[in-house]
Amino acid sequence: MELNVKYMTRNDCFTAGRKITPKGIMVHSTATPGVMAADWFSRWNKSYKAGETNRQVAVHAFVDDKGVWQYLPWNHRGWHAGGAANNTHIGFEICEPGGFSYGKGSAMVGYNVSKNEDYFRKAWQNAVELCVMLCRQYDLTEEDIICHSEGAKKGIASNHGDVMHWFPKHGESMNSFRAAVGIALNKTSSTVSSPTSIQVGDVVEVKASAGKYYPGGATIPGWVKTGSYHKVTQVVSNGKPVVKGGKTCVLLGKKVDKRKGKESTGIMSWIDVGSLIVIVSKSKEVKKPIERNSLYRVQIGAFSNQENAETLLEKVKKAGFDGFIKKG
Numbered sequence: 001m002e003l004n005v006k007y008m009t010r011n012d013c014f015t016a017g018r019k020i021t022p023k024g025i026m027v028h029s030t031a032t033p034g035v036m037a038a039d040w041f042s043r044w045n046k047s048y049k050a051g052e053t054n055r056q057v058a059v060h061a062f063v064d065d066k067g068v069w070q071y072l073p074w075n076h077r078g079w080h081a082g083g084a085a086n087n088t089h090i091g092f093e094i095c096e097p098g099g100f101s102y103g104k105g106s107a108m109v110g111y112n113v114s115k116n117e118d119y120f121r122k123a124w125q126n127a128v129e130l131c132v133m134l135c136r137q138y139d140l141t142e143e144d145i146i147c148h149s150e151g152a153k154k155g156i157a158s159n160h161g162d163v164m165h166w167f168p169k170h171g172e173s174m175n176s177f178r179a180a181v182g183i184a185l186n187k188t189s190s191t192v193s194s195p196t197s198i199q200v201g202d203v204v205e206v207k208a209s210a211g212k213y214y215p216g217g218a219t220i221p222g223w224v225k226t227g228s229y230h231k232v233t234q235v236v237s238n239g240k241p242v243v244k245g246g247k248t249c250v251l252l253g254k255k256v257d258k259r260k261g262k263e264s265t266g267i268m269s270w271i272d273v274g275s276l277i278v279i280v281s282k283s284k285e286v287k288k289p290i291e292r293n294s295l296y297r298v299q300i301g302a303f304s305n306q307e308n309a310e311t312l313l314e315k316v317k318k319a320g321f322d323g324f325i326k327k328g
C-alpha cells in the first residue's frame with residue numbers, strides 16, 4: 001500500500017483543528033465515477049467560508065487501485081459522516097471506477113462488474129491494508145470498522161447507502177471486508193513467533209522515560225514506575241502475541257516489592273516491552289547451570305584421620321589430578 005500524505009490545509013475542517021481519539025473507522029465510497037484519490041485534493045482543498053466551494057466536507061483519506069492519499073491527520077475530527085461518528089471515527093473514501101452513472105437513489109447504472117473487477121480488487125486490498133495500519137496504530141480491531149450505511153443504521157451517520165450499494169456487485173459485504181482485515185491483522189502478528197525475549201515469570205521495572213503503556217494507550221502513573229517492580233504473568237492471549245498500538249505487549253499481573261521481593265496484586269495492564277527493563281530473568285536463571293565457567297567438584301574420600309586423608313591426596317596428585325583437603 002502506497003501512502004501519500006498531503007493535508008488539505010485550505011479546507012475549513014482542517015483549520016477548525018479539532019482532535020479526536022479514534023474509536024473506529026468508517027468506510028465510504030465516493031459516488032463520483034472515475035475521480036481517483038489524487039484528484040480529490042484540488043476538489044476539496046477549498047474554504048466554504050471563503051466562498052470557494054458549496055460543500056463543508058472532509059475525509060481523512062481517499063483510496064484507489066494505486067494507493068492511499070491521506071488528507072487529514074488521523075486524529076483530526078473529520079466531516080465525513082454527517083453525524084456523531086465524526087467525533088469517533090476515521091473516515092476514508094474508496095474511489096469508484098469510471099464508465100457508469102448514477103440513477104435514482106444510489107443505483108449504479110451501466111456498471112460493468114467484470115470490467116471493474118480488477119480495479120475493485122486492488123482498491124479493496126489497499127482499503128484492507130489501510131485498516132490494518134490504523135487498527136494497529138489506534139488499538140482497534142476489525143469489529144470497529146463500519147461503512148457509512150451501517151453508521152446510518154446505528155444513528156451516528158447521515159442516511160447514505162455507501163458502500164453497500166457497491167460491494168455486493170463484486171460478491172462482497174462489510175462482513176467480508178471486516179473478515180479480510182481480521183485475517184490480515186492476525187496473520188502478521190502470528191508470524192512474530194517469538195514476540196519478545198521477556199518471559200512469563202520475569203520481574204521487570206517500567207522505564208522512567210516511558211509515557212504510555214503503548215502507543216495510543218493510557219498514560220503510566222508515576223507510582224507504577226517507582227512504587228514497585230512487576231512480574232510478567234502473560235505474554236500471549238488466545239495463543240497469539242498481544243500487539244497494541246503496533247507494539248508487542250506483555251501483561252504485568254503482579255507487583256513485586258522492590259526490597260523484600262514480596263508479591264501482591266498486580267496492575268493487570270498490558271505494556272509495550274520496549275518500556276521495560278528486566279530485573280530478574282526467568283530464562284537466564286534456567287540457563288545458569290550450563291554456563292561455561294561453572295565448576296564441578298568431586299569428593300573422593302572422607303576420613304576421620306587427617307593422615308589418611310593426606311595419604312590419599314598424595315596418590316591423587318601422583319595420578320596427575322589437582323586436589324585439596326577440606327576440613328568440615
Ligand SMILES: [Zn+2]
Pocket residue numbers: 027028029080148160162
Ligand atoms: Zn459516505
